[in-house]
Amino acid sequence: MIPTGHQTPAGAQSGAPTARGDRPVLELDNVTLDLGGRTILRDTSFVVNQGEFIGVLGPNGAGKTTLMRAVLGLVPAVGGAIRVLGQTVERGNASIGYMPQTRSALAGRRVRGRDLVAMAADGHRWGLPHADAKTRTDVDRVLELVGGTTLSKRPLSELSGGERQRLLLAQCLLGNPKLLLLDEPLISLDPHHQKSVVELVRRVQQELGIAVLFSAHELNPLLNSIDRVLYLGSGVAALGTVDEVITRPVLSRLYGSPIDVMRVNGRIFVMSGGVEVEKHDHDHEHDEDGGHTHSHSHSHSHPDPHDSRDGHTHDV
Ligand SMILES: Nc1ncnc2c1ncn2[C@@H]1O[C@H](COP(=O)(O)OP(=O)(O)OP(=O)(O)O)[C@@H](O)[C@H]1O
Ligand SMILES: [Mg+2]
Numbered sequence: 385m386i387p388t389g390h391q392t393p394a395g396a397q398s399g400a401p402t403a404r405g406d407r408p409v410l411e412l413d414n415v416t417l418d419l420g421g422r423t424i425l426r427d428t429s430f431v432v433n434q435g436e437f438i439g440v441l442g443p444n445g446a447g448k449t450t451l452m453r454a455v456l457g458l459v460p461a462v463g464g465a466i467r468v469l470g471q472t473v474e475r476g477n478a479s480i481g482y483m484p485q486t487r488s489a490l491a492g493r494r495v496r497g498r499d500l501v502a503m504a505a506d507g508h509r510w511g512l513p514h515a516d517a518k519t520r521t522d523v524d525r526v527l528e529l530v531g532g533t534t535l536s537k538r539p540l541s542e543l544s545g546g547e548r549q550r551l552l553l554a555q556c557l558l559g560n561p562k563l564l565l566l567d568e569p570l571i572s573l574d575p576h577h578q579k580s581v582v583e584l585v586r587r588v589q590q591e592l593g594i595a596v597l598f599s600a601h602e603l604n605p606l607l608n609s610i611d612r613v614l615y616l617g618s619g620v621a622a623l624g625t626v627d628e629v630i631t632r633p634v635l636s637r638l639y640g641s642p643i644d645v646m647r648v649n650g651r652i653f654v655m656s657g658g659v660e661v662e663k664h665d666h667d668h669e670h671d672e673d674g675g676h677t678h679s680h681s682h683s684h685s686h687p688d689p690h691d692s693r694d695g696h697t698h699d700v
Contacts, residue, residue, distance in 0.1 A: 406433035408470070409563050409595040410455060415464035417447065417454050424450045426619040427463065432597070434562070437589050438623070439606040440599040442616035443639065443661065448599040449485050451616065452565040455597075456482055468563060481556030485567035485599075497536035497543060497551045501527060504555040526554040529588055546577030550584060557588070564589070564596045570605060578605045585609070602662045603630065604651045630654065 410432040417425040424447040432438055440448050453459045455466060457475040466473045468480060505519045527533045532550045540548060549569055556564055566585065570578045582598075586609040589596045600606055603613070607626065614623045615630075617638030622629045629635075630652055635643040639656065646653040654661050 406435075408432070409434050409436075409468065410597075411465075411467040411470075413465045413467070415454070415461045415466055417450055417459060418462045419450055419459065423619050425454075425616070425621065428621045429464075430614070430621065430623040432563075432595050432614075432623075434595055435590075435593045436611045437586060437596045437598065437609060439603065439610040439613045440597050440616070441601075441603055441613060441662070444601075446616040446638075447619075448616055449567055452482065452567055452597065452599070455563075455565060456480060478559050479562045481558070481561035481564045483552055483556050483564075483566045483569060485571070494539045494541055496539055497532065497547075498523065498527065500540060500551055501532075501536065501554050501558070505558045522558055523554075526557040527551075529557055529591070530554045530584060544577065545573050546580055549573065549577075549581050553581075553585065553588065557592075562594050564594060564598075566596060566598045568599050568601070570600050570602075575605070582606055582609050603654070607650075607652065626652070 408431045412428055412430050415425060415428050416423060440451070442448055450459055454461060455468065455473060457473040457477065468477060471477075502519065502523045505523055524533075527536050530550045530553050532547075532554050535543060535547050536551060536554075540551075543551070553566070553569070556566070564585075569581055569585070573581060582605050585596060585598060597614070598606065598610070603626070606613075610626070612624060613626055613629050614621060615635065615638055617635075618640045620638060622634050622638060630645055632643060632645055635645065635654060639661065641656055643661070644655040646655055
């Protein structure tokens with residue numbers, strides 16, 4: 385199942401549909417991505433099919449954001465080919481919905497939630513100065529889909545981080561994309577809100593039958609929802625089920641150092657030398673304008689994975 389280089393796993397060969405009759409939404413064919421003179425991804429091939437929810441994991445700098453930007457046609461592949469719905473990638477592909485990792489400061493805005501969604505429809509999809517009937521219908525549709533109709537009447541400054549994420553997800557669904565690229569939607573959310581965002585994305589993804597790449601620093605909030613995991617590290621990628629990918633040999637190769645995988649009460653901890661690597665990498669991004677901040681601070685030098693940090697005191 386390890387799709388690095390030419391070792392493509394069963395069910396993930398590029399090109400033809402698999403035995404299950406899945407239809408490829410995203411195909412990488414021996415793709416190499418370089419940024420700033422460094423190779424971020426090397427000779428990588430995998431296929432994501434319609435209706436798949438893929439968790440994208442990997443340490444800081446592994447290339448999760450770069451991969452999404454490459455799928456959007458914003459980072460050119462220096463080798464190989466990336467196809468979305470069979471077409472070579474290009475900028476402005478309407479079949480892709482994208483939630484960037486760096487989101488503009490929204491917390492202090494008095495703008496209504498609905499206007500935030502509508503602005504995206506006007507600005508990015510149709511280039512219209514004011515919402516026309518078609519735009520309004522689409523905005524209504526996506527707000528309904530995410531259960532955001534009522535909260536969209538309130539100003540962003542009065543919404544919780546999880547509620548704002550709901551509206552940002554609605555934005556991504558404008559124009560009926562077939563592939564969603566959600567870059568770190570859980571950052572700055574507490575475990576309870578993380579759970580509701582993951583469940584919301586799962587519900588919408590299944591309802592629409594679309595494919596989702598959902599990047600995160602921690603696997604556990606995604607465990608019950610994802611179909612497969614795409615793990616990036618050391619310029620290579622592994623795509624497969626959690627049981628196939630989250631193993632000592634696969635992750636040791638991706639991290640370039642010995643990794644232990646611990647399973648405790650249905651949760652999985654990826655450890656390096658006694659330190660939980662996913663948590664260790666995790667860094668909450670604060671809202672830039674301070675309008676809505678979360679309350680916990682994380683130590684990045686704590687040696688004990690079973691400490692009191694949020695991931696260990698809440699079931700997600
Ligand atoms: N514009 C750029 N020019 C040069 N190098 C870049 C650029 N953007 C990112 N990089 C580098 O590319 C590598 C991959 O970055 P990327 O943002 O894709 O990682 P990531 O997996 O999304 O990390 P994080 O978990 O921190 O979001 C990093 O080493 C980063 O420093
Ligand atoms: Mg990133």
